[in-house]
Amino acid sequence: MKQKFPINFLLNCSVFFPVFFAIFVFITGNVNYPQATIESYKYIEIAKYWIDKNSTSLGYESIVQRLPLYPGFIYIIFKIFGFNNLVALIFAQAILGSLTIFMTIKILEFLKLSKNLIAISLIIFNFHIFYRFSVFLPNAFFLFFLTTFIFFFSKFFFEKKIRYFLLLSAVVSLLILTRPIFQLSILTVIPFIIFIIFRKTNIKYTVKISLSVLLISSYFLGLFIQTFRNYNEYGKLSYTIQTGNHLLNVVTALSITEKSACGDMDPEMMVNMEREVANKRSKLNAGIRNDPVVLNKINIYVAKDFLFNEIEIGEIIPSLFCGYFKTFFHPSPSAIYQAFGLSLDGFSITKGNNFFEKSKNFFINSFKNLYNLFWLLCFFFLCLMRFFQLYGVINGLFFSKNKLFYWFLFLTFLTVIAPIIGMSSLRFRTEVETILIIFGVLGIKSLLEKFKFLTFKKIKLNQ
DSSP, X not given: OTTHHHHHHHHHHHHTHHHHHHHHHHHHOBTTBSSOOHHHHHHHHHHHHHXXXXXXXXXXXXXXXXXXXXXXXXXXXXXXXXXXXXXXXXXXXXXXXXXXXXHHHHHHHHTTOXXXXXXXXXXXXXXXXXXXXXXXXXXXXXXXXXXXXXXXXXXXXXXXXXXXXXXXXXXXXXXXXXXXGGGGGGTTHHHHHHHHHHHXXXXXXXXXXXXXXXXXXXXXXXXXXXXXXXXXXXXXXXXXXXXXXXXXXXXXXXXXXXXXXXXXXXXXXXXXXXXXXXHHHHXXXXXXXXXXXXXXXXXXXXXXXXXXXXXXXXXXXXXXXXXXXXXXHXXXXXXXXXXXXXXXXXXXXXXXXXXXXXXXXXXXXXXXXXXXXXXXXXXHHHHHHHHHHHHHHHHHHHTOTTHHHHHHHHXXXXXXXXXXXTOOOGGGGGGGHHHHHHHHHHHHHHHHHHHHHHHHHHHHHHO
């Protein structure tokens, strides 16, 4: 018991790290606080519009385009703690961050992975989670609900209690109303959960049918609510009208030119696509020219046209690889430094005639700049964690006694990261940080157990 005391104490302390980070932001400030960034501003203004329509220049047309749950959360905070109270908002989000870490620890406990220093280190050194819960964007908010989703699934999977499945189903609607990236779950995670209901639970067949219907209904309830909002405004059925704009960004990210690096957006292609969109809009009747639903369809059409006619097939796979590589291998200081106005002598501005020479100079210069050195250490740590997480995925899917649970995690992971194709930014890996922690802990523990087994076997052979 005494041996576990330091571990339990550190685990409990790690729960409060998002709050500690929020206090640091409150004292020092960053680009998102006390003044919100342009992107954050949109969500905050929606909440302010719901409280007082005259308090913002945004019209209802802009309000309905965003999914409602995160602005609704801001609305509740402003109604309780005061209009435009960003101090209350940042600490409310920090509490959600603490709950996220608490549930992550509980999930690790179900898997018997929590009571070790490995789990503690992966949580404490995950600065990205702490930082994202101080930013007024829905990514961390989605992470909270996704972790809640995994937590209730864990309770249902290991304890087989229906009440946790009811809570799990309710969270599906909340995820659909927070970020559009969970739409693919109807093809991935939800069918798998239904498979588990029928194959791994000892309940009446009629109850299995009822639970499956409930899960699917919860998914479509989320879609219906947002679709109704759009129909009420535009008279057309549409869940999201941002799909076209997202596709434009994806297609430009697939283009590789001398002016755009692999995995980055091609600015010249984006200008050409925007020109084509404007040309098609100019041919429409004035009554529908500014209709967001119509504009969304035009964006989708133009994106498909450029994809099939302007993108070389040989560019697609390298671009996808580079985009995802940048998303998952960008150390968190890349965003944190920028948020706090700290300078980083990045790799792109390092002198050198080729990649290896630039790498050498960047490495040497890092020992002269404390910020660069910390970034470099975080990068090495991140690369090491990605190796452990990959090993954890392989071990969990094929060798673990809880492989069905890890298949659920893996399918959830794929569901969330598939729509971020072309978005080479570490912001978009926020939503899967909990899953990465779980697979990382599993990978390290599995490797240590394998090492101990091989060492023990070698000792026995030498005796």
